[in-house]
Amino acid sequence: MNREKEELAVFSRKTLGFWVYLMTDCVLFATLFATFAVLRTATAGGPAGSDIFDLNFVLIETMILLTSSFTVGLALLAAERGLRYQSLTWLVITFALGATFLGMELWEFNHLIGEGHGWQQSAFLSSYFVLVGTHGLHIAVGLIWMAVVIFRLIQRNFKETDVRRLSLLSLFWHFLDIIWIFIFSFVYLIGGMA
Amino acid sequence: MRKPELHTRDSAVPYKSYVVGFILSVLTTLLAYFFVVNDLWPKETLVYIVMAIAVVQLIVQVVFFLHIGRGSRWKLMTFIFTILIVAIVVVGSIWIMDNLNYNMMDMTPQEQQQYMSEHEGI
16 A cells, blocks of 8 residues: 555656656747747748648648547546556557648648758748657657557556556647647748738 | 556546547637638737637646646646746747847938837837
8 A cells, every 4th residue: 555655656756757848848849939930031032831831731730630639638548447448449549640640741841842942941941840840750759659558558458557658648649739739820820821 | 357456646537628628629720720711800910819719729728638737736837937938938039039120120320210210109
């Protein structure tokens, strides 16, 4: 009993530590957002946001990420209730949605570079690629982490430690979704206005 | 087979919280998209409306997905501190850099005086 209490206290410190990491990540994104905001008009004769952004495409991306944020929450709830297969199913769905999102983002980058609007064209595009690319990098890391969790769940019946790891993963994933909401609003919606 | 007994700190988080959060997030996203695509207001107004909707959605997700009120009080404290830092970095950068842009314009002091009195009422 005592040991359990101790473990819970350790976990609660770990959660707080992870939370503090997320907050510092927030500051990282804040600097990138500030850079983007400052350089938004520095197009150097190249295209502005309204010329290159396809809002319908981005809306679909947003909905996919939003849904994945929901399903990772469902995976965590199922895991906490000890429902292994249900949790696994939601996790696989989340992984698929996240991978689709990342694929769409890469496709968009590829498309822009193919049109000649790479990061070297203007300060605006540089800041755009860095901001959105950093978010994409986080998503990629989150997907690797999720794959590890999924394989562990397949291999053995989960223990409490697995559920705790999953709860940190879900924190990370929700956090990325919130960052994306700001990218969607500030970069695409506001940056895409003519 | 015995189901493992699992007790984690957030085990009291209800299913409903995620559903409500999800529905509200989808609605706010669609609302912002709808306003921008249909150009319902002039650009300046629209910018503030989109920002306001983003903040609403931030609050929705933080409350319903991240469950900020639960668990350690430090979670809330660090969150508020981060918001403060983020606001200083973003608002401060925009403020200072816009001012710099304005001061870097190729003007004589007289022209600058005139520009300022025309645009800022100084």
